[in-house]
Amino acid sequence: MTQNLAWPSGAEMPLPEHNHHVLSFLSSRRSSVAATLTAPGPNDDQIDTILTIAARVPDHRKLVPFRFLIIERDAARRAGEAACRIAQQREPMLPEALQQFEKHRFLRAPTTVVVIFKPTEGHKTPVKEQLLTSGIAAYNLVLAANALGFGAQWITEWLAEDRAFADYLGLQTNEQITGFVHIGTCTQASLERSRPELADIVSRHK
Numbered sequence: 001m002t003q004n005l006a007w008p009s010g011a012e013m014p015l016p017e018h019n020h021h022v023l024s025f026l027s028s029r030r031s032s033v034a035a036t037l038t039a040p041g042p043n044d045d046q047i048d049t050i051l052t053i054a055a056r057v058p059d060h061r062k063l064v065p066f067r068f069l070i071i072e073r074d075a076a077r078r079a080g081e082a083a084c085r086i087a088q089q090r091e092p093m094l095p096e097a098l099q100q101f102e103k104h105r106f107l108r109a110p111t112t113v114v115v116i117f118k119p120t121e122g123h124k125t126p127v128k129e130q131l132l133t134s135g136i137a138a139y140n141l142v143l144a145a146n147a148l149g150f151g152a153q154w155i156t157e158w159l160a161e162d163r164a165f166a167d168y169l170g171l172q173t174n175e176q177i178t179g180f181v182h183i184g185t186c187t188q189a190s191l192e193r194s195r196p197e198l199a200d201i202v203s204r205h206k
Contacts, residue, residue, distance in 0.1 A: 006052050029143065030190040032151030034108040037184030041072070041110025046148055050183075051113070054141035057133055063123065065130035066137045066178065069114040069169060076106035082168045083159055105159075109182035113141060114169065115154075117176045134178045141181050151186035154179045 007013070042050060051068055059065070071079050084102035088094050094102075106112050117134040119127045138154050145152040159165045160177040171177070 005049055025147065026143075029146065030192065031142070031153045032186050032190055034153045034155065034182035034184075036187050037109035037151050037153075037182060038187050039110045039185065041184045042145065042148065042150060046150075047111070047113075050141060050144040050148065053144035053147075054113075054115075054137050057136040057140055059133050060125045060129055061123070063120045063125055063130060063133075065117060065119050066134040067116045067118055068137075068141075069116060071106050071112040071114060072110065076112065077103075079106045079112075079168075080104055083165060086159075086162060086164045086168075089164075109151075109153075109184035111183040113181045113183065115141065115178040115181060116171060117178045118172070119174060121174060131178075138179045138181060145181070145183045150183050151190075152181055152183045154181045156180070 047070065054068070055064075055066075080103045083105050084099050087102045088099065115134060115138040117131055119130045121127070123130075142152045142154050156177070156179050160179060166175070166177060169177075
């Protein structure tokens with residue numbers, strides 16, 4: 001059984017300390033292509049651990065501007081069929097190959113977690129800041145899945161911007177999809193891609 005990593009409110013937290021294991025883990029983080037992920041995916045205890053860590057993000061004024069929706073098994077098949085119907089409504093002559101892709105979209109990996117942005121409108125914490133918190137939750141989710149030994153990919157694609165699909169998932173009118181995080185067991189290693197040179201992205205204010 002996976003260890004419960006939730007901390008009680010008001011607990012005294014440990015101070016930061018040098019941890020070369022974490023540094024190595026973060027320096028080698030790499031997304032896994034969803035189509036290369038297979039079973040087994042995380043079990044219920046592991047999903048709870050992943051989402052507990054995902055929710056541990058900077059959140060100004062504790063608004064919790066995000067929530068998670070898990071899609072697996074039969075729900076994944078139905079979500080793909082819904083995506084296909086919506087795609088065909090947008091493009092009636094959608095080729096058969098793309099229809100099949102949409103139908104299997106949520107079957108590419110055993111588990112998909114939809115990260116949903118749910119802002120508090122009219123609050124003194126800017127909506128932009130709330131959106132950033134939702135994005136950090138999605139990234140934390142990827143890191144937690146990786147730390148448990150799973151591959152993960154955070155992607156959006158057209159569905160994240162489609163209101164009809166948001167309605168299918170039951171999102172409220174003020175909610176949006178931050179992204180889909182696909183999780184499963186890696187079948188192949190990811191290759192490193194080019195990264196920015198620090199000299200190109202770092203400067204010091206004078």
